[in-house]
Amino acid sequence: MRRRHLLALVGSLVAGSGCTGTSGEPTADGTVTPAPVPSPSDAPTTPDSTGDVEITAAAVQPGIVQPRIDSIGVTDDAGQYLVVDVAGNAPDRSDIELRFSGASYLPEELRRPLYRGDFSGETYGEDGGPLVFGLPETGDATDAELYWGEGRWAPSAETVERLEDPLPPFSVTLDGPETAGAGSNPQVTITVTNEGEGAGRYVLALNRQGPRVAYTPVGRLAGELDPGASKRHTVDAVPPDGDRSTQYTLDVPGRQDRLRHVISSADGDDA
Known part of the structure; x- marks a missing residue:
């Protein structure tokens, strides 16, 4: 596990007490398996070929925010995170994988939902929702694609660039x-x-x-x-x-x- 170094310029600020800490408390499990880059013969040929699945947003970031018992905290166990929002006739979560830098990544098994404004959090279900992928800090993203059943989605050129470049301090x-x-x-x-x-x-x-x-x-x-x-x-x-x-x-x-x-x-x- 490699944590990215961030500078804190806070004068007299010191570590506070409470229950938002992330050290020693893993909150997400990811599965990584080697996978070859799919060839044209074994990969879908059209984006979103199911016709009713929509990727509404994608973001590369250094951590994710999750609810605790009475607070919120940052989880940052991966080198970087790709958060993808799915809408429409969402595929089953178990059918989804992300190809990145010659490997296959399954969505993180979040023990707590994703917090983005509602303390109850957001989870992935029949109507879609956020998918979180914990990834290495850098890699070759020219093969990056999200696959499910007969469908696929390729990230934008900007997202590919963010996946390849180390996140700035x-x-x-x-x-x-x-x-x-x-x-x-x-x-x-x-x-x-x-x-x-x-x-x-x-x-x-x-x-x-x-x-x-x-x-x-x-x-x-x-x-x-x-x-x-x-x-x-x-x-x-x-x-x-x-x-x-x-x-x-x-x-x-x-x-x-x-x-x-x-x-x-x-x-x-x-x-």
Whole structure:
């Protein structure tokens, strides 16, 4: 298992407590078997030849976000992930495989659903849904195709390029006010910068502790950045309640510890 290195530029931020960590807790199983590149004689000849299967989206990213018991966290056990959204008369999951760099990959057996905004998560079923493929960090994607029964789908030239190029490193910061008073409207900011030489996608998971909850998800943050570009996410924060502080933790691919920011009460000492 190879985790991609991400830089964290967070001043005094330290690892927070909670239950969103990913180390020591595998959440996805993948199957990889050697497979030759299919020849024209044994491969379907037309994309989506079943006629009623639609691939609505495809994304290459360093991790996936999944619900935990009372929070959300990033899973990043693979070199990179390809997430494909299927709609229409979806084929059975067991009939689907991805050819990539001379090998065959089955969809990940997710022990928890994919989180993209709904805490109950998204799963693949009769009506389709997301398929997740854990792949090596790089490879020859000229043969990349998704197969099922009599149908197939080839990724776009941009997706092929993303599969072949290593995902760029990102620097991530989590900031906010050190104190806030009751009834105030504090905000926390997450800034992501692409420090690599190519474009890439980032995926983060933000959670909150306090002032009167043990843990609760805030949201998944994701986006595409060109080399040298930055994106700033601003999130409305919950102010402290009496002497109870508010803490935000951010799960970042490639980090075993989470970024942490605490907002203490401006009206008195924390308990």
